Structures are given as structure tokens and as C-alpha cells.
Amino acid sequence: NAGVTQTPKFQVLKTGQSMTLQCAQDMNHNSMYWYRQDPGMGLRLIYYSASEGTTDKGEVPNGYNVSRLNKREFSLRLESAAPSQTSVYFCASSEEAQGRYEQYFGPGTRLTVT
């Protein structure tokens, strides 16, 4: 089992460029999440998907869009990148088991917008 995989690992964009961050999980989880991590800010939820075909906004959704392509894949798109979107992006998946929701995180994508 690979768990949660993310591509790319690193990316540099110019302001105004677009890109899609890919995420896939092989644990058959229903729920998937996209977070951004910034120093001193913790992990902030961008979007999440409770099941295939559904998505919902998190705490910081502005400037992002998502697609839950199927149960395995959940992508994050930046339509017009801005320097404020420089961050480390994590994808996660989870499933409820006996009242606990363990989220499994991918290795992250480090994005720099110049």
C-alpha cells in the first residue's frame, strides 16, 4: 500500500500561472482533504470531500478549486497563482473506525509563487 501519494513534490510558478496538484489514496477511504501549511499557522483546511461526488469549502478556499475525480483521486487547482499561495500543500484521507477519524497525510507539495 502506497497510502496517500501527491504530485508534484516541488513546484515554482510565476504569478498568474495555473496548475493542478494531484492526490491519490489506495486505502478505499471516503473522505479526502486538502490543507495548506504555513509557519505559525498550523494546518488550514482548504477543501474537503466527504464522499465521491461531493466537495465542500474549508477555512481558506479562496483562489482554489477541487475535483473529486473518483473515490481514489482528489485534485486541487490554482487557476491564477498569487505569491500568497506560496505554501506547503498536504492531501489527506480518512475513514471513521470505532469513533475515531485518523487522517492519513501525503508527503506534501512545496509550492513557490514568484
Add this chain to the structure above:
Amino acid sequence: QQQVKQSPQSLIVQKGGISIINCAYENTAFDYFPWYQQFPGKGPALLIAIRPDVSEKKEGRFTISFNKSAKQFSLHIMDSQPGDSATYFCAAAYSSNTGKLIFGQGTTLQVKP
């Protein structure tokens, strides 16, 4: 609005000492409180979690203490080791909300040999 507040931001402890990280929450609907550990260059991973029906949970050297009336919970790392050097995040969730977690700001722990 920061629903989960974590302190301190950074912590230096000598090998063998006790590391203590604190979190406070606002929403009394929260009923699941995990701690995540993150090593540099890696994604966070679940370390230990507690529900509010118990006041303490211990797994090896890691203990969560939970104070429901004060809306606070803390992570204690006993006999801290250099390999524990990492960033620790507390979080909170309510079960009816598909497990969506609200994270604290994180604490960077350095354990000196």
C-alpha cells in the same frame, strides 16, 4: 477565528526530560482530540487521540491529559528523546462532521542530547 489554540510555539527540552504542550478549544461540540507528529519534510501522522469521556490516555511515553470543564488538553512526552524532535499539532473534531479536523498552530520540539 482560531478555535484551537496551542502553546508554546517552540520548546527545547533536555534528553530524559518531560515535554508538555498545551491546547485550548472553544467549541463544546468537539468530541475527538488527536495529536499529530510531523518530522521535517514529511506529512503529519497520528500520534495519540482521546475522547472527552476519559481524563487521561497513555500510550508508551506519550500521555494526553484532558480537562473538559476548562476546555483544555495537553500532551506529555516522558523521558524525551532526540528522536522526538518534531513539530506537534493538536486538533479537535466533532464526530457528526465527517471527521473534519481543526488544527492548532503547532509546536516545534527540540530535544537536546
